[in-house]
Amino acid sequence: MTGTTALRVEDLTVEYAGGVRAVDGVRLELAAGQALVLLGESGSGKTTLARTVLGLPGRGATVRGSVRLGDTELLGLPERELTRIRGRRIGYVPQDPSATLDPLRRIGAQLAEVLRRHGLADSRRAARAAALPVLADAGLPDPERAAAAYPHELSGGLRQRAAIALAVACGPELLIADEPTTALDALVRVRILDLFTTLRTERGLALLLVTHDLSAAARIGGTLAVLRHGRVTATGPAGALLVPAGQPTAAAPAGARR
Numbered sequence: 001m002t003g004t005t006a007l008r009v010e011d012l013t014v015e016y017a018g019g020v021r022a023v024d025g026v027r028l029e030l031a032a033g034q035a036l037v038l039l040g041e042s043g044s045g046k047t048t049l050a051r052t053v054l055g056l057p058g059r060g061a062t063v064r065g066s067v068r069l070g071d072t073e074l075l076g077l078p079e080r081e082l083t084r085i086r087g088r089r090i091g092y093v094p095q096d097p098s099a100t101l102d103p104l105r106r107i108g109a110q111l112a113e114v115l116r117r118h119g120l121a122d123s124r125r126a127a128r129a130a131a132l133p134v135l136a137d138a139g140l141p142d143p144e145r146a147a148a149a150y151p152h153e154l155s156g157g158l159r160q161r162a163a164i165a166l167a168v169a170c171g172p173e174l175l176i177a178d179e180p181t182t183a184l185d186a187l188v189r190v191r192i193l194d195l196f197t198t199l200r201t202e203r204g205l206a207l208l209l210v211t212h213d214l215s216a217a218a219r220i221g222g223t224l225a226v227l228r229h230g231r232v233t234a235t236g237p238a239g240a241l242l243v244p245a246g247q248p249t250a251a252a253p254a255g256a257r258r
């Protein structure tokens, strides 16, 4: 892989109480400006892996191995430092935007708070002004109006764009999106996936997309890692692993799902 390594996961194992090994010896690498899609069926360990990279593996989990963000080893970092890294160096977009958006506060105020918390604006006024281009970059057609809106006043697609704006506001080097389009209708889904690609190519951020949706994986492209029972069973360029039905499959390594 060329370019600066944004994320390197080595020999990562995550075990929950009762001996469930949700992630089992995973090794992954993602360069700046590239996309890595984690594809797997329900229960394969995708969310556990993504959340472990965020330093949030879940209560009672035992984590072993290494997760490096650039030159920083994340495993074992004190919570205070992880809190600083989340939002600033790693952005997170969940399936349901209400998991990151506060229903009781206007979108602009939430963005302004993130910018101030991470030291990217020194006054409330500066932070509110800085929030508008972030909303525009996330594809909200009327940033002023979006900034003044409460989350419930936006459509599902616009709400997800607001959550993406929140995730990328501080210019993270890594963006983790966990099933970010599952709840959206087909057209909006494609637009949001294309927004991730725009953010990746224009800002050089590394994208880790978690999905069980083959069409989302194909749309994002990049490198695909197929997860099964916590293990990576196939990895390679998405174009080679996701061969449309009816075409020769010689390029797909054994174990690849189609």
Ligand SMILES: Nc1ncnc2c1ncn2[C@@H]1O[C@H](COP(=O)(O)OP(=O)(O)OP(=O)(O)O)[C@@H](O)[C@H]1O
Pocket: 016, 017, 020, 021, 022, 040, 041, 042, 043, 044, 045, 046, 047, 048, 049, 058, 059, 212
């Ligand atoms: N907090 C937890 N405590 C115990 N076991 C858990 C916990 N979270 C997940 N697991 C188990 O770990 C395994 C992997 O779950 P995980 O949610 O990471 O998979 P997933 O691929 O993201 O699935 P889905 O697409 O359904 O979210 C499953 O067997 C699950 O039951």
